[in-house]
Amino acid sequence: MKMRVVAYARYSSDNQREESIDAQLRAIRDYAKQNNMIIVKTYVDRAMSGTKDNRPEFMQMIMDSRKKIFDAVIVHKLNRFSRNKYDAAKYKHKLQRNNVKLLSVLEKLDDSPESGIMESLLIGMAEYESKNLAREVMKGSLENARTARHNGGLPPLGYTVDSRTQLYIINEETAPIIRFIYDSYINGKGYNDIINELNKRGLKTSKGNNFTVSTIKDILKNEKYIGTYTYNKAEAKNVDGKRNSHKSKKEDQIIKIDGGMPAIINKKDFEEVKRIMERNKKIHNTYNAKEIYLLSGLIECGECGAKMNGNISYYKSNGDKLRYIMYRCTSKSGQSKDHIKSIKRDIIEEYILTEMEKVIFSDNVINYLVKELSKFSNAKGKQMQDELKFTKNKLSKIEKDIENILLAVAEGNRHASLMDRLSKLEEEKESLIIQMEETKLSYPETEPITASYLKKVFKEHKKILEQRDKELIKKFISLYVEKVMVFEDYIDVVFKLSPFLVQRGHGEPHHK
Numbered sequence: 415m416k417m418r419v420v421a422y423a424r425y426s427s428d429n430q431r432e433e434s435i436d437a438q439l440r441a442i443r444d445y446a447k448q449n450n451m452i453i454v455k456t457y458v459d460r461a462m463s464g465t466k467d468n469r470p471e472f473m474q475m476i477m478d479s480r481k482k483i484f485d486a487v488i489v490h491k492l493n494r495f496s497r498n499k500y501d502a503a504k505y506k507h508k509l510q511r512n513n514v515k516l517l518s519v520l521e522k523l524d525d526s527p528e529s530g531i532m533e534s535l536l537i538g539m540a541e542y543e544s545k546n547l548a549r550e551v552m553k554g555s556l557e558n559a560r561t562a563r564h565n566g567g568l569p570p571l572g573y574t575v576d577s578r579t580q581l582y583i584i585n586e587e588t589a590p591i592i593r594f595i596y597d598s599y600i601n602g603k604g605y606n607d608i609i610n611e612l613n614k615r616g617l618k619t620s621k622g623n624n625f626t627v628s629t630i631k632d633i634l635k636n637e638k639y640i641g642t643y644t645y646n647k648a649e650a651k652n653v654d655g656k657r658n659s660h661k662s663k664k665e666d667q668i669i670k671i672d673g674g675m676p677a678i679i680n681k682k683d684f685e686e687v688k689r690i691m692e693r694n695k696k697i698h699n700t701y702n703a704k705e706i707y708l709l710s711g712l713i714e715c716g717e718c719g720a721k722m723n724g725n726i727s728y729y730k731s732n733g734d735k736l737r738y739i740m741y742r743c744t745s746k747s748g749q750s751k752d753h754i755k756s757i758k759r760d761i762i763e764e765y766i767l768t769e770m771e772k773v774i775f776s777d778n779v780i781n782y783l784v785k786e787l788s789k790f791s792n793a794k795g796k797q798m799q800d801e802l803k804f805t806k807n808k809l810s811k812i813e814k815d816i817e818n819i820l821l822a823v824a825e826g827n828r829h830a831s832l833m834d835r836l837s838k839l840e841e842e843k844e845s846l847i848i849q850m851e852e853t854k855l856s857y858p859e860t861e862p863i864t865a866s867y868l869k870k871v872f873k874e875h876k877k878i879l880e881q882r883d884k885e886l887i888k889k890f891i892s893l894y895v896e897k898v899m900v901f902e903d904y905i906d907v908v909f910k911l912s913p914f915l916v917q918r919g920h921g922e923p924h925h926k
């Protein structure tokens with residue numbers, strides 16, 4: 415049996431660039447014919463400029479979808495279906511409830527609104543690349559550190575640098591401060607006790623400042639004090655030579671040489687400090703864990719349109735202190751009395767991540783996206799080259815003209831009109847040069863991103879997703895998820911790349 419479909423076309427006279435109703439319907443008819451579908455009804459809305467948005471035929475079509483007289487709605491472009499994503503999600507859900515699909519005639523990549531989404535994904539990927547690149551470059555500079563030499567800046571407290579060899583040596587004047595700090599901590603003194611004692615004795619950091627909790631912590635964690643020479647990016651950036659232990663460090667960014675410098679603290683004491691710190695941290699974390707909210711900024715209440723924020727409430731059960739972690743609608747309680755205002759964080763996040771795996775990170779979708787994205791990226795690159803070439807040709811013609819005039823001038827021709835022409839050409843030349851610079855600037859990526867690079871990034875993101883490493887997922891989730899809307903009885907997810915998936919029949923429909 416042929417699939418029964420209806421056509422929906424919309425035209426608003428305030429946008430001169432859009433296709434006429436006739437053109438939209440023609441494309442829809444061709445599409446239906448090609449796909450062996452039968453159009454049972456046609457709905458058309460003509461929005462007059464300046465009038466309030468009303469779409470009587472659209473609303474009729476949504477109503478009719480309940481009657482089970484058609485299986486799908488075809489539009490020319492998805493933006494014909496609705497004016498914004500909120501609207502789109504709402505009505506798509508209504509259609510889906512009635513088992514009606516939404517189909518769109520395939521759009522040409524470059525003039526589709528989705529090309530903006532492609533662009534933002536590519537830029538996101540490029541940023542990701544430059545971060546990776548920075549790591550590579552850094553690795554190279556680390557080669558200098560392999561000989562355990564001082565790397566500039568102030569040496570850590572307790573050491574000085576031998577001016578001849580540039581190697582670290584113990585400073586017998588300040589090394590006792592380090593021993594004192596370690597001993598005190600092992601004997602159960604808190605950070606503030608230690609700081610007070612140091613201040614009382616008038617002792618200062620290597621920079622000559624008073625000690626703070628973070629300088630004490632840094633000292634207690636610094637492996638240099640057990641003779642392990644360490645070098646990492648964070649340290650290289652820090653002018654006072656103090657290790658910045660607050661920066662996250664990957665193992666491959668750190669060079670360690672055991673015995674690369676003289677030890678002030680023995681390994682047993684260092685391990686003991688580490689053990690105490692970890693124990694304290696565990697106790698601290700149980701009560702003060704920093705919660706990650708993957709969807710903050712992306713999630714909103716579908717019922718009232720307000721943002722939803724991460725929120726924790728505590729309650730007691732059988733004497734245990736328990737937590738309820740959720741996203742909460744931020745509208746004032748008076749207005750939101752009529753709807754449920756919160757959703758459990760873990761449930762919604764797991765749902766979104768599972769959907770992402772299905773809709774974006776399945777092999778066939780990734781392959782498809784890689785193909786489309788690199789096509790888009792190459793097209794962009796070529797477009798820029800073409801524009802530059804065009805301007806360059808113009809420029810070389812002008813330069814030739816200028817040259818000819820200068821020759822004439824050299825031969826004694828100083829006619830006013832000639833001089834006039836010369837200054838005009840000079841002006842034109844200048845503006846063309848500016849234009850070329852502007853062209854280059856208007857393309858964020860001069861080098862097209864390669865398919866293999868895109869594949870690599872997708873693969874990496876997929877792995878992180880599988881591991882449910884939320885800290886890392888948070889860094890890229892907004893590349894893929896546009897918006898999450900929480901309704902009383904369902905959740906709408908708008909994925910950034912989904913229009914392609916829906917149009918071309920890949921993956922799942924992009925909302926549930």
Ligand SMILES: [Zn+2]
Pocket residue numbers: 715716717718719720743744745750753755
């Ligand atoms: Zn609400």
